[in-house]
Structure formats: C-alpha cells, structure tokens
Amino acid sequence: MGVRCSKFSLCWWPSHIKSNLHDLSDNDDDGKRNEKDPWGGFSEYSLDQLRVATSGFSPDNIVSEHGEKAPNVVYRGMLEDDRVVAVKRFNKSAWPDSRQFLEEARAVGQLRNERLANLVGCCCEGEERLLVAEFMPNETLSKHLFHWESEPMKWAMRLRVALYLAQALEYCSSKGRALYHDLNAYRILFDQEGNPRLSCFGLMKNSRDGRSYSTNLAFTPPEYLRTGRITAESVVYSFGTLLLDLLSGKHIPPSHALDLIRGKNFLMLMDSCLEGHFSNDDGTELVRLASRCLQYEPRERPNVKSLVTALSSLQKETSIPSNVLMGIPDRSLSSKETVSLTPFGDACSRRDLTAIHEILEKVAYKDDEDVANELSFQMWTNQIQETLNSKKQGDSAFHARDFSKAIDCYTQFIDGGTMISPTVYARRCLCYLMNDMAQEALGDAMQAQSISPAWPTAYYLQAAALFNLGMDNDAQESLKDGTTLETRKYRN
Template sequence: MGCCFSAPKQADDDHRHHDAPDTNVNPPHHPQSLAPSRQTEPSETQAEGTTPLRQYTLAELVAATHGFSLQNMLSKGGGKFPNMVFSGHLPGPQEIVVKRFSMVAWPDAEEFKKEVIKAGRLRHHRLVNLIGYCCDEDERLLVAEFMPNDTLATRLFSPTNKTLEWSMRVRVASYVAEALEYCINEGQALYFDLNSYKVLFNEADFPCLSGFGLVKSQRNGNCYSIHTAYIPPECMNGMKTPESVIFSFGVLLRDLLSGKETPQNKAIHMILGRNVPVVVDSRLNGEYPIEEEIALAGLANQCLRYEPKDRPTIKDVIATLAQVQSNAAGEAQ
C-alpha cells in the first residue's frame, strides 16, 4: 500500500486542531545546555527574496514548548509513526508552532535536514512559512509561524461556530490554489496531506496553507495522507503525482461547498471513481450565486476524476476560480 489510511475524524498533525492529548508525551531524554541557535548557510537555503531557515538547538525548543508539555500540545497525527504539534514562545516574544517528528519516521538527521531545507526555501504570502528546524540528538523538529485564528476545519465543521460565508469559501479555494501554484512553479510539485486542517487563518483573517505539508511525514514518503477522504485512487498503488494534489484539492472544494467532512463511506466511492453528489451547506440559507455554486461543484468533480491525466492542472483550477471571483465582483457593482 502506498498511503496511510485512517478514519476521517482521526487527529491531524497540524496546529490549532485540538484533540484529546495522548498522555504518553515524552520529553527529550538528552537535555542540552542552551546554546545559541545557528543560521543555516545561505547557500543551502537562500534563494533570491527568501529568508534562510534558522537552526534551533533542542534546548531552545524545549524551553519554548515547556518541555513539549501536554498543555502545549495542539494535535497528534495518526498513522504508523504519529507526529505531534506544539505551541511555543521564543524570546522576543515570538509565537511559534513546533512539529515533532517520530525518530522512526526520520532516522537519518542529514536526510531530514535536506528535506526541510528544500521546503524552507519557499516563501509566499499564501503560505504559513517555515522558519526553522532542529536535528539535535534523536529529535527531528520543524518550526513554523503561528496562525492565531483557527483552521478551516474548525470554522467549517464546528457546530458552535458562526457559519462561514460564501465569499470566504471562494477566497479560501482561490488562496489555496495560488499557494499550490507557487509551490509547483518553484519545483515543489507534491503537497502532502492537503486537507481542511492544513488551511489556517492569520492575524488579518486571511487563509494560508500550512508549510508543514511541504515536508514528508516520513523519509520513504509512503504516507500521502492520514485522511482517507483526501487520498487519490493512484495512491492505492503507491503512485503520487502532482495530479494527486489536485484530487485532494477537489475534496477540499467539496468540504467548502457542503460545510461537512466527507464521510469514509463516500470517500471510498470517490477513490473508486464513482461520482458522489455534493449538497451545499444548508446553513448558507441559499445566500450564494447559483452560477458560482455550479462552477465550483463542476470544478470539484473535474478534480476528482479517477484518472490523474483527466484532472485539470493547477493553472486550469486558478483560471476557473478567477472567473468565479470576476463574476462575483461584477455582480457586486
């Protein structure tokens, strides 16, 4: 099998998704003195217009997360090698999010560092940017910007939250597509585990795509997603292509339209290439242009086509979304 399966409700490995924490959170067993963090050589990470990743010491990140405490845990990922995400504070003050990988997932520190540096060169206003990492001892840690205003999943699926308005749903789709196009243009064709938990809202309440999805959850890359609904059919045979990300984007569009997580039984139908009708979120009370709904539903169905070659490219996706937004702007005048 070329992908990791789990129930759609299983804990995600991104931040601001609060699950019941696992009590078996072990602090690092090799405490170190607080040495100054190191800047990675510019030649390794720095392209024009980017900021080099910071190489933190383990002691710095232990202090920032209060020893990877349960109180700081934001989520624990599923799969064979679960990774954990913690909130943290660095001097400054600076709020951060730290993803703690299982050592089994990345046994080779240099291999992990190479993967992180490759992803860390990407800088875009539609991304939650990576800012650093740590490979001390047997720890594999990834540090990203903190997003204060929840995930798309929280806003869409929580029954206690205010209904996400239609215009914001269209904006989310457009911004995520822009982030993916940027990554593809920069040579990062695969984004791992694209789902509604990977979309986070910044301090200005704009949606951004998590940088954690730019780094594989494990060295062999077998785990494309821990969410069954987002796994494309070709991953059943271990094949992952840029078109696989388009499939996952199609599921994200379904989430935006329906306001509900795709249940596992429907996910299996999608994996088998069967059309699954989508019902628009009733909480919107019909307050959306029907032409836009038809366009987005049609785009979702194209993205979910069984054969990867039959799915639209990211440029096609952006063109369709741009047309939807253009029509909306014209109607508003």
C-alpha cells in the first residue's frame, strides 16, 4: 500500500519555524536554503554613531587579540538599538579609494550565512574606513586551540570546526567570493552557542594596509611567493594549514608536516592531548585531506565542495551542542529553567527512530483520554465505528512496523473528521520520518501540539523532524520546551 502525503497548513505554526520552512522551499541554485537576515540588510553608519557605540573608541572596548598594536583595531560596540557589534577601524592608509571600499563592503554585506560572522554595515567618512559585523562573544580558534586554560579542544569539536569552516568557504565560493585573505586561526570566531564562524573581514580584497597575505611566510601558499597573487586554490592551501593546526594544537610549518606525512609518521603531528580520544582511521583521513590541500601545484588541491563532503562523514557527537563540547555556558539558558534531556528527548536529539518507536508504543493512548471521553457518546454510530477501525488498523501496522500502511490508515482516521487524537498525529509523524518525509512529519508534530499544547511528546517529535530538516537551532529549542514540560509534569 503506497504512502499518501497529507496536506497541512502553515498559518498557525510559530513564526520562526514557518519562516525557516519557507526558507527551505526558497532554495539557491546550489540547493541550500537562503539565510534569514535578522539585521534587516546592510547599513551605512556615520562616524559619530560608531564613536558612540564604542564609547569613543575606548581602549577598554578593544577585542583585537593584539590590542592597540594591531594594524587594524577591532572594538566591541553597542548600537542605539542595543545590538552588539564588532567594529573594525582600518589605519588611514588601508583604503585610499573610498569608492572601492564602499563597493567591496556592500558586496560582502550581501552575504548572509550561519557559518559567517556576517558583515552588517560600514562607515566611510573622510579618511575613516570602518566595518561593522556581528559580534562573536566567545573569542577565536587561536585562543581555544593554542592558549587554552582549563582543557584542550575536544576531537569532535575540532572536526566540527573543520567542517563549518569548509561550509563557510563553500558558501562564499557559491556567491562569487572564493578569495579569502590571510585565512588563519584568528579569523575563526565562536558565537554565543559556541559554533565556529568565519570572519567576513577576510573577504574584503585589494586593501592597502601594508600587510602581506600571511603574517608568516612559512604558512604562505607557494604561488603567492612566486606571483604575489592569490587564487581559490590558495585559500584551499591556507585551509590545509588550519587542518594542521586542528590536528596538532600548534603551528607546524606545512613543509615540516609534509615531511612527517611522507615518512609515515603522521602520529607525530597529532596533539598529545588527544591521545586515546580519536581513532587512527579518523586521524589518517584528516592528515590525508591536509596533505592534499598543501600540494605545491594549485591544480592538485581539492575544491571546497569535496572538502565539505569528506569532512561531513567524519563528524562525531553531532547531537551535542557546540557550547557543551567547548565547555562554554549557554547564555540563552540563563533566564530559563535548566533541565536535562529525558530518554524521549535524548532519542529525538540522536534521531534514533527505533528508540522513538519503542517509546511511542509504550505511551499508547493514555494522553488522549480527555479527548476520547469528550467524544465517547458518539461511539455507537457507524461513522465513528469506521473511524475507530481505521485507527485500529493503523495501530496494528504501526506495531508491525509497516509504516506506509500505517500512514494510510491513520490518514483515513484523520480525514474522517469526527475524532481528533494527538497520539495518532504523533504516530503518523514517526511513520513519515521512517519514510524520509520530514516536512510532513513536522506538520503532524505541530498538529499534535495544537490539539494538546502541554504534551511533551509533540515537542520532542518536532525536534526530531526539525533535525532531519537541518533546522538544528529550532530543534534544540523544541527539545528544551519538551524537556521543561515533562520535568514540570512529573514534579506536579
């Protein structure tokens, strides 16, 4: 029996999920969803506005790791609407051509991606050139990788950094911005959730700030030393040096690393702090990728799309939020009740559909009792009997793991229109997930919540569907809501 898709309305869904679903259907040419822009586009600020935002460019607000000695100083600032930003103030000789600066800033400002610390504005007055970007409160990769205080960065987090960076570069390349200047561990920042993001500042090209492509010639692409120009392949070379950083926990000149790799001594590259925390297969694969990126001839290096594919297969502990892996407190929970995941929430966070099925079978229909009692007086009509038969047939198929048949039977029950059951929606939701129909599954989970707003199961299933749709932030919020509801339920 074939799967029959349900039609469901988005009109009553929470706005943040509805917006994201529209994003999913509004794809770019590369198949990825467009990013939301909470900043409302790119803005041009006056020097006075940014002076106020940074308390007169106070030294106390400097966040550049080299402080006031940095060639171009970055400040933490707060705009009039209380949004926190990073303000980069270039030295006076960096951009002599104001028109070129504005064109570059506006072009980079059109990019919006969750893997970037996005550029949201600029200022160009007289000799002043300033960029305004999203503020990343959890410092740089350099800080966490080379100068850690309590514990080294975990292997799973290093793999996540590599993937997210490759995804950022792939997005930029897809938007015609394949060149990135001076890619290094200082350019990778961590946001409020502990996720790594690539600074947008390196996307600005042709500035005359007196700096070379790299601050250290030992890490500079060979072709730059020959020609003084960079290409997309040069960026891949720099990505390879960052893979070495992640492997070793320190700066290793590529030439030295390649000698070790050729000598089959790749374990000499590995950070000693990681001993016992990674498999040799994973280490070997990451070293192989680094070696390919560091090839002398640019044409022999991989493209960023293939790097994303290779790194995706290496990811570990994907259900654990970045802030947990990093040991960073989740500031978003500071005003909320902090709870631990229940077994159901844990199964959904791991996308373990078999475990979800077992839990839903145990749940049975006890959460539908109030709904069923209200309709019990109709039980003797033929129409209700037919509807109940559809539900029973669906339950039998559900227990037998015949999920396609269960979808058809539960759909007949729902289309009958004489009874409503959040559990039927929950079970059909899982059936959709088993058939790789995540959007339909999310629709059923939302319907279950609409019928029974305080039912934790509905929120857990929303999370499972959202994870499958790649909407991880929304999924985490649904997990928190479900866990909070279930915790309160058992306390009362």
